[in-house]
Amino acid sequence: MSNPVAKAWICVGIMMLGVVLMMTSMAFLGNKVLLYLFLISGIAVFIAGIVLHFVIVRCPHCNSYLGRVQGPRCPYCGREYNEKA
């Protein structure tokens, strides 16, 4: 899979999972061990999603980091992501 739009959504999904883990930790306010376990793993998963986004959401042609991917074309080199190199 080389489509950066699909990759960006996977990273957003990982970040969402981190948020869900952080919110789940709030259900364990009476249990500090579980609270910190979920909170720290949630933050770690969230950061991993951001880092993964920065690493893999890149133009397949010019390798520029795309940030928030908009439209089917790279804003840097103007080529379509699905276009064969």
Ligand SMILES: [Zn+2]
């Ligand atoms: Zn490009």
